[in-house]
Amino acid sequence: MEFEAVIGLEVHAQLLTKSKIFCGCSTQFGSTPNSQTCPVCLGMPGVLPVLNRKVVDFAIMLGLATNSTINKNSYFARKNYFYPDLPKGYQISQYELPICSNGHLIIKTKDGEKKIGITRIHMEEDAGKLIHEGTYSLVDLNRTGTPLLEIVSEPDMRSPEEAVAYLKELRQILLYLGICDGNMEEGSFRCDANVSVRKKGDNKLGIKTELKNINSFRFIQRALEYEIERQIDIIESGNTIIQETRLFDSSKGITIPMRSKEEAHDYRYFPEPDLMPVFIDDAHIENIKNFLPELPYQKILRFREQYGLPEYDIDILTNEKEVADFYEKCLSLYNNPKALSNFFMTELLKELNERKCKIGDTKLNAENIVEIFKLLDEQKLNYNGAKALLPKIIDTGKSPSILLEEMGLMQISDTSTLESVIIEVLKSNKKELKEYLSGKDKLFAFFVGQVMKKTGGKANPKILQELLKEKLAKISIDDVDNL
Amino acid sequence: MNIKKLNTIEIKNSIENREIKAQEIAEYYLKRAISLQEKTNAFITLDEENILKQAKDIDNQVEKGFKGKLTGVPIAIKDNICTKGLRTTCASKILSNFVPPYDATVIENLKKEGAIIFGKTNMDEFAMGSSNETSYFGPVKNPWDMERIPGGSSGGSAVAVSAILAPASLGSDTGGSIRQPASLCGVVGMKPTYGRISRYGLIAFGSSLDQIGPFARSIEDCALILEVISKYDPRDSTSINLKTPEYLKNLNEDIRGLKIGVPKEYFIDGVEEDIIKGINDAVEILKKLGAEIREISLPHTKYGIAVYYLIATAEASSNLARYDGVKYGFRAENVKDLKEMYIKTKKEGFGEEVKRRIMLGTFSLASGYYDAYYKKASKVRTLIKNDFVNAFEKVDVILCPTSPTTAFKIGEKTNDPIQMYLSDIFTINVNLAGIPAISVPCGFDKKGLPIGMQIIGNYFEEQVILNASYAYEKAVGGFKFSPFQEE
Numbered sequence: 001m002e003f004e005a006v007i008g009l010e011v012h013a014q015l016l017t018k019s020k021i022f023c024g025c026s027t028q029f030g031s032t033p034n035s036q037t038c039p040v041c042l043g044m045p046g047v048l049p050v051l052n053r054k055v056v057d058f059a060i061m062l063g064l065a066t067n068s069t070i071n072k073n074s075y076f077a078r079k080n081y082f083y084p085d086l087p088k089g090y091q092i093s094q095y096e097l098p099i100c101s102n103g104h105l106i107i108k109t110k111d112g113e114k115k116i117g118i119t120r121i122h123m124e125e126d127a128g129k130l131i132h133e134g135t136y137s138l139v140d141l142n143r144t145g146t147p148l149l150e151i152v153s154e155p156d157m158r159s160p161e162e163a164v165a166y167l168k169e170l171r172q173i174l175l176y177l178g179i180c181d182g183n184m185e186e187g188s189f190r191c192d193a194n195v196s197v198r199k200k201g202d203n204k205l206g207i208k209t210e211l212k213n214i215n216s217f218r219f220i221q222r223a224l225e226y227e228i229e230r231q232i233d234i235i236e237s238g239n240t241i242i243q244e245t246r247l248f249d250s251s252k253g254i255t256i257p258m259r260s261k262e263e264a265h266d267y268r269y270f271p272e273p274d275l276m277p278v279f280i281d282d283a284h285i286e287n288i289k290n291f292l293p294e295l296p297y298q299k300i301l302r303f304r305e306q307y308g309l310p311e312y313d314i315d316i317l318t319n320e321k322e323v324a325d326f327y328e329k330c331l332s333l334y335n336n337p338k339a340l341s342n343f344f345m346t347e348l349l350k351e352l353n354e355r356k357c358k359i360g361d362t363k364l365n366a367e368n369i370v371e372i373f374k375l376l377d378e379q380k381l382n383y384n385g386a387k388a389l390l391p392k393i394i395d396t397g398k399s400p401s402i403l404l405e406e407m408g409l410m411q412i413s414d415t416s417t418l419e420s421v422i423i424e425v426l427k428s429n430k431k432e433l434k435e436y437l438s439g440k441d442k443l444f445a446f447f448v449g450q451v452m453k454k455t456g457g458k459a460n461p462k463i464l465q466e467l468l469k470e471k472l473a474k475i476s477i478d479d480v481d482n483l
Numbered sequence: 484m485n486i487k488k489l490n491t492i493e494i495k496n497s498i499e500n501r502e503i504k505a506q507e508i509a510e511y512y513l514k515r516a517i518s519l520q521e522k523t524n525a526f527i528t529l530d531e532e533n534i535l536k537q538a539k540d541i542d543n544q545v546e547k548g549f550k551g552k553l554t555g556v557p558i559a560i561k562d563n564i565c566t567k568g569l570r571t572t573c574a575s576k577i578l579s580n581f582v583p584p585y586d587a588t589v590i591e592n593l594k595k596e597g598a599i600i601f602g603k604t605n606m607d608e609f610a611m612g613s614s615n616e617t618s619y620f621g622p623v624k625n626p627w628d629m630e631r632i633p634g635g636s637s638g639g640s641a642v643a644v645s646a647i648l649a650p651a652s653l654g655s656d657t658g659g660s661i662r663q664p665a666s667l668c669g670v671v672g673m674k675p676t677y678g679r680i681s682r683y684g685l686i687a688f689g690s691s692l693d694q695i696g697p698f699a700r701s702i703e704d705c706a707l708i709l710e711v712i713s714k715y716d717p718r719d720s721t722s723i724n725l726k727t728p729e730y731l732k733n734l735n736e737d738i739r740g741l742k743i744g745v746p747k748e749y750f751i752d753g754v755e756e757d758i759i760k761g762i763n764d765a766v767e768i769l770k771k772l773g774a775e776i777r778e779i780s781l782p783h784t785k786y787g788i789a790v791y792y793l794i795a796t797a798e799a800s801s802n803l804a805r806y807d808g809v810k811y812g813f814r815a816e817n818v819k820d821l822k823e824m825y826i827k828t829k830k831e832g833f834g835e836e837v838k839r840r841i842m843l844g845t846f847s848l849a850s851g852y853y854d855a856y857y858k859k860a861s862k863v864r865t866l867i868k869n870d871f872v873n874a875f876e877k878v879d880v881i882l883c884p885t886s887p888t889t890a891f892k893i894g895e896k897t898n899d900p901i902q903m904y905l906s907d908i909f910t911i912n913v914n915l916a917g918i919p920a921i922s923v924p925c926g927f928d929k930k931g932l933p934i935g936m937q938i939i940g941n942y943f944e945e946q947v948i949l950n951a952s953y954a955y956e957k958a959v960g961g962f963k964f965s966p967f968q969e970e
Contacts, residue, residue, distance in 0.1 A: 080848070139809065139810075270801070273691035275720050
């Protein structure tokens with residue numbers, strides 16, 4: 001029997017606002033426990049929340065970017081449950097009327113593009129953190145009140161690959177919008193998955209389980225693969241799935257049930273009486289729309305049309321907005337899309353990956369990259385030299401022409417200099433020279449290599465080849481010993 | 484100088500004119516409050532040192548030319564309004580050791596005008612009650628009859644004014660908690676429009692109903708204090724951004740042509756005869772002053788109690804969730820895990836009535852019941868509100884009894900929650916609608932217990948209410964002090 005998986009995802013994205021959603025405390029990650037708190041986020045008696053309007057704007061931005069309906073009237077609700085990291089005993093969230101609904105994203109699958117529905121996007125506050133120490137637990141409420149967007153998808157995904165593609169697309173949009181840093185390790189982009197399986201062709205949904213606590217794309221892939229297989233095994237052995245919340249144990253690669261008492265919640269949602277309904281007028285939506293940055297799929301389309309680059313190049317260049325922006329800045333100063341793209345893909349991004357840093361973290365600027373290309377064109381530098389220069393440019397921010405002098409990488413194009421090196425090389429490799437002259441053409445590259453070695457890689461390869469060819473043509477095999 | 488007889492404006496003027504020191508005023512009231520505490524149990528916290536220090540500071544500032552609307556006037560504060568550095572308990576064991584690190588906005592506003600924060604008054608636990616008997620710190624006694632309750636939940640604040648332990652006080656009103664004790668103690672008490680006064684720092688009971696308001700011995704005092712605390716506050720999202728009113732300056736006793744509605748639904752069986760007579764007498768006086776009296780109908784009145792006890796308790800069940808022993812307040816000892824800590828802390832920390840209301844509210848919001856209870860109640864609430872909206876198209880204010888009874892005996896209704904809840908039958912709908920109302924003393928019953936009349940106004944028309952009350956006060960020559968003036 002053939003099965004298919006049905007997957008829906010709930011993503012919590014922490015927003016990059018400076019202050020929390022209902023008070024003025026900082027949202028910075030990693031500070032001393034409880035140093036970023038005030039009576040409001042500590043849930044002290046008598047305090048009241050005040051909505052950070054930036055959160056509303058960010059929600060509208062994501063709503064527009066995901067083709068969602070922006071609900072002009074939405075309201076907050078209280079989600080009631082007890083836990084020590086939730087100081088008020090309720091989370092302020094949205095329930096019946098979220099700020100955005102009915103959106104979608106397009107993902108790429110092996111069978112082409114696929115539309116994944118987004119049921120709703122709503123605003124809410126994050127909870128704090130518990131640190132367990134033996135017989136007692138400590139509460140850190142720095143994270144309490146950090147603004148979140150919860151993005152709930154339709155159960156439209158049919159494989160772990162599709163789920164990961166959706167998450168990557170969503171994360172990329174959030175990063176392009178600049179409203180979330182997408183850091184999965186620090187928990188600023190978190191995912192819960194609802195999974196069920198059914199016989200292929202069935203319309204009815206199977207019984208689902210919810211997977212929590214998955215904090216990397218790789219783990220999501222593995223957790224879903226495991227869970228789908230587990231469910232199929234259960235059904236095939238004639239048993240039924242239990243609807244439950246399960247945790248992914250990344251060390252063992254399996255999912256395990258969460259203790260049932262923790263999930264038996266009745267959240268008793270009701271409208272938050274301490275906040276007014278959120279009203280958004282058309283002009284405000286229009287205003288945000290006008291300031292919306294270009295989104296990943298729009299950029300891809302434009303790169304395709306404007307620069308005629310291969311899909312592979314476009315994917316890599318547009319993966320991160322910063323890279324795409326930097327590429328285009330270079331391009332505006334040096335109009336050779338493919339040459340720049342090659343250099344980005346094979347050299348620049350490799351260097352950055354090795355350093356595990358972003359363009360903004362280095363001293364790179366577009367002018368320096370473009371200068372490399374100009375030096376190449378002027379034959380003052382060869383490609384090897386360019387490769388050697390790049391790390392220095394990244395680290396020092398110095399201009400390539402200065403570094404060229406400093407590092408002595410200036411390309412040798414002078415014929416007399418090159419000629420003397422060529423003669424030297426031929427003299428000291430008489431055996432190979434004879435073989436060449438007797439017809440072993442492949443050795444041409446050997447001589448080029450030797451000259452390059454002698455010149456420290458600085459020889460102008462084009463001139464070198466011409467001169468070498470010229471020289472070799474003039475030598476007969478009998479002359480070799482007299483050289 | 485007979486300090487007892489000075490109203491707030493006279494106190495302020497005497498201090499600013501250097502006729503008397505703020506310290507002398509504070510000492511006088513402290514002496515009274517301390518010596519009568521055992522009799523009245525009006526206060527939960529009376530920090531003598533702190534009060535005298537405030538008074539001294541005011542005197543120093545007056546030396547430097549300070550002028551305020553309430554310079555040196557001691558104001559007693561209901562113990563559910565947060566005061567920085569001064570214990571705020573909500574009359575509950577669960578907050579019996581809670582010292583807020585911040586002032587409520589109303590406290591900041593009072594301090595800016597030179598008022599002295601004078602002690603924290605007793606109340607029903609978390610403002611849940613109509614008799615001040617649910618306090619963890621024991622019941623408060625009515626100055627007119629020591630065997631009787633003062634009303635609630637702001638019983639201590641009403642008694643502080645009635646027994647002249649402070650010139651004025653603040654209370655809070657969720658379903659009648661200012662007006663009903665004001666009525667039962669023979670003082671003025673006002674609940675302003677929802678959104679008029681910042682709730683920041685008021686420990687929440689029913690968030691969509693709670694409103695802070697003043698107790699005073701006269702309409703002038705009431706108007707002045709109301710004006711000081713009526714300021715827009717960006718920290719409270721439900722606070723309305725309106726110009727700060729000048730209630731005192733605009734007091735006007737000329738009420739000729741004022742249309743007063745008398746709702747027939749408020750004169751029903753169960754209302755004591757003496758009260759009906761008291762209200763009718765007041766109506767006659769107002770008529771003589773030139774007001775037009777009209778009978779009106781508020782047809783959804785009878786649903787008020789049911790709606791209130793679904794909505795207020797639902798909000799309370801959520802508002803009181805934070806008292807879990809984790810961060811502040813009482814925490815039960817000898818517990819084996821988190822769940823037991825929660826259960827024991829709440830079981831030992833909350834009193835019976837609070838637990839009853841948390842249960843009621845939890846039930847009202849529970850999945851499967853929400854539509855039938857909370858949601859339906861919210862819809863009926865709109866009908867009740869519309870009753871008033873319609874009425875105010877025909878009349879300027881509505882006049883009715885504040886309470887169906889005068890002060891009852893301590894213990895008389897404690898075993899019958901429904902009877903107790905009916906104490907608020909005439910005040911509750913005002914909170915559900917969010918409109919302002921006052922309770923003004925209007926005579927006494929045959930037992931000599933005070934009767935209160937309620938004057939209800941349209942949204943943000945506190946001035947109209949105050950003017951009608953002022954006209955009545957002038958006509959009857961002021962309100963009578965309680966027997967405690969002899970003490």
